[in-house]
Amino acid sequence: xxxxxxxxxxxxxxxxxxxxxxxxxxxxxxxxxxxxxxxxxxxxxxxxxxxxxxxxxxxxxxxxxxxxxxxxxxxxxxxxxxxxxxxxxxxxxxxxxxxxxxxxxxxxxxxxxxxxxxxxxxxxxxxxxxxxxxxxxxxxxxxxxxxxxxxxxxxxxxxxxxxxxxxxxxxxxxxxxxxxxxxxxxxxxxxxxxxxxxxxxxxxxxxxxxxxxxxxxxxxxxxxxxxxxxxxxxxxxxxxxxxxxxxxxxxxxxxxxxxxxxxxxxxxxxxxxxxxxxxxxxxxxxxxxxxxxxxxxxxxxxxxxxxxxxxxxxxxxxxx
Numbered sequence: 001x002x003x004x005x006x007x008x009x010x011x012x013x014x015x016x017x018x019x020x021x022x023x024x025x026x027x028x029x030x031x032x033x034x035x036x037x038x039x040x041x042x043x044x045x046x047x048x049x050x051x052x053x054x055x056x057x058x059x060x061x062x063x064x065x066x067x068x069x070x071x072x073x074x075x076x077x078x079x080x081x082x083x084x085x086x087x088x089x090x091x092x093x094x095x096x097x098x099x100x101x102x103x104x105x106x107x108x109x110x111x112x113x114x115x116x117x118x119x120x121x122x123x124x125x126x127x128x129x130x131x132x133x134x135x136x137x138x139x140x141x142x143x144x145x146x147x148x149x150x151x152x153x154x155x156x157x158x159x160x161x162x163x164x165x166x167x168x169x170x171x172x173x174x175x176x177x178x179x180x181x182x183x184x185x186x187x188x189x190x191x192x193x194x195x196x197x198x199x200x201x202x203x204x205x206x207x208x209x210x211x212x213x214x215x216x217x218x219x220x221x222x223x224x225x226x227x228x229x230x231x232x233x234x235x236x237x238x239x240x241x242x243x244x245x246x247x248x249x250x251x252x253x254x255x256x257x258x259x260x261x262x263x264x265x266x267x268x269x270x271x272x273x274x275x276x277x278x279x280x281x282x283x284x285x286x287x288x289x290x291x292x293x294x295x296x297x298x299x300x301x302x303x304x305x306x307x308x309x310x311x312x313x314x315x316x317x318x319x320x
Contacts, residue, residue: 131172
């Protein structure tokens, strides 16, 4: 990707509930997950100052994954919950099937420290629709807001399979400048024109929607008052080994937010950092849980490897 982060990186606030994902191999019987955990850790390991507002139930409150966040430099404000989301995840190719054991409960912005409200960047990462509508009015108008939309698209009931909730207008969606979602979470009949009417509505520069498709890459679309603008492909970057796909989409979105916030204009490639974010996601699946969340140096190394492979392919073609 080239370039370095600015000397004074912008403050980012990540918000959402941590989930406990059932895992027989873990001594606790579960691992801590949720977009806020993966996203905040990705941002912190990229060198940004991170403040994380994380909803946790009793068992999650002392999870070592939160210590990993602190070790990376993030400051955490825990929101004590009687109920937080608990899931069993089953992977089916690039799609995921989930069983909900506990849907959790919502929380509002009253716990947010006043000084955090001045953040330049925000990552709203709901996992179970837990963020009250009032969160949309918290970021300053000039702040850059990213939203993990999939957390608003789940219909949850304890003891039942997670079902897809029909997409529709939402205050967080209207405030967002950058929205990430898997194509599996949206109905095939949903038109781009309708999406453009929901996402970043009224934002002066429009908004960006990234539709991901796992190992197949994805598509980034610029949305504005006039509809759909520029379209770009999200490259499919192969992992060396796929151990655990959980959190890859969250890492992708957080990394893309970091690119938008913290890299100088001359450091960003013409693809807007999509390959850089895809490289981070390809690394995320190579470790179990948050162990796969990479550093800036590791992402740069993967980008270098990709560039070397591309040069080798071009030279091979030239010799034929």
